[in-house]
Amino acid sequence: MEPKSFLDWLFSAAGAGWTVGIVSLIGLLYTYLVRKRPNKLVCKEVSRTSLVKISKEVRDKIDVSFNNNPVKNLAQVEMDIFNKGSEVIKDISLTVKFSKNTRVLATSFEVVPENLAVTIDSIESNQVKIKIPFLNPIRPHKHRIKANIVCDGDTEKYKVIGSGEGWSVQSLRLPSKKESEKSYWKMMAALFIEILLGWFVFIPFIERRWGIPPSEWSLRAFLTLLPFILIVFVTIWLGRKGIYWPRT
Numbered sequence: 001m002e003p004k005s006f007l008d009w010l011f012s013a014a015g016a017g018w019t020v021g022i023v024s025l026i027g028l029l030y031t032y033l034v035r036k037r038p039n040k041l042v043c044k045e046v047s048r049t050s051l052v053k054i055s056k057e058v059r060d061k062i063d064v065s066f067n068n069n070p071v072k073n074l075a076q077v078e079m080d081i082f083n084k085g086s087e088v089i090k091d092i093s094l095t096v097k098f099s100k101n102t103r104v105l106a107t108s109f110e111v112v113p114e115n116l117a118v119t120i121d122s123i124e125s126n127q128v129k130i131k132i133p134f135l136n137p138i139r140p141h142k143h144r145i146k147a148n149i150v151c152d153g154d155t156e157k158y159k160v161i162g163s164g165e166g167w168s169v170q171s172l173r174l175p176s177k178k179e180s181e182k183s184y185w186k187m188m189a190a191l192f193i194e195i196l197l198g199w200f201v202f203i204p205f206i207e208r209r210w211g212i213p214p215s216e217w218s219l220r221a222f223l224t225l226l227p228f229i230l231i232v233f234v235t236i237w238l239g240r241k242g243i244y245w246p247r248t
Contacts, residue, residue, distance in 0.1 A: 042080075046079055075153070101126075107147065107148065
């Protein structure tokens with residue numbers, strides 16, 4: 001399309017409306033990104049694996065031990081611990097509690113920065129208590145703790161307990177296979193509906209209102225389609241973000 005035609009459209013009521021809308025959307029996005037966040041200590045599950053995957057037929061014929069003690073179901077939970085708020089959190093005490101029949105065998109940490117002192121307060125059968133002197137916000141300080149907890153027993157059901165003055169814990173767990181499939185199909189259904197509405201409602205409306213046919217490739221066509229494109233991207237982003245499920 002010729003530049004003059006685009007400028008005519010840009011300075012028309014339609015172009016001015018779309019420009020104001022896009023600038024407002026960018027302003028809202030910037031406000032969202034720089035807003036003051038509540039102090040939440042996030043415990044985000046990275047992986048949950050069984051370290052001994054043996055078929056039932058031969059399981060009884062194999063002996064597994066940890067520190068010379070017999071183990072029936074050796075498993076590990078790996079989680080990232082970080083402060084997603086805007087202010088430093090001090091004197092953190094966390095308890096990771098598993099089901100009654102699960103035994104905590106060992107806990108290790110990978111810490112960024114390395115001089116951040118993280119200690120195990122105690123290990124009591126099915127739970128481990130962790131002490132953290134302070135944790136700066138993940139943005140911009142990049143402070144993060146990776147905890148690896150080795151257990152004997154079921155690691156699917158556990159709770160992360162902890163709170164203090166001005167902060168609380170948010171536990172994010174990987175979904176089960178059923179939950180993951182449910183989230184995926186919800187996202188796909190939303191995208192399917194959006195594409196149908198875009199093709200049969202939004203695009204014909206653009207053609208009637210501003211005379212932009214579906215076959216036109218131009219900057220003004222892109223700007224008029226931008227809200228629809230953003231909605232699709234937000235749907236995909238929310239679908240991917242929903243891979244983690246809040247748990248109490």
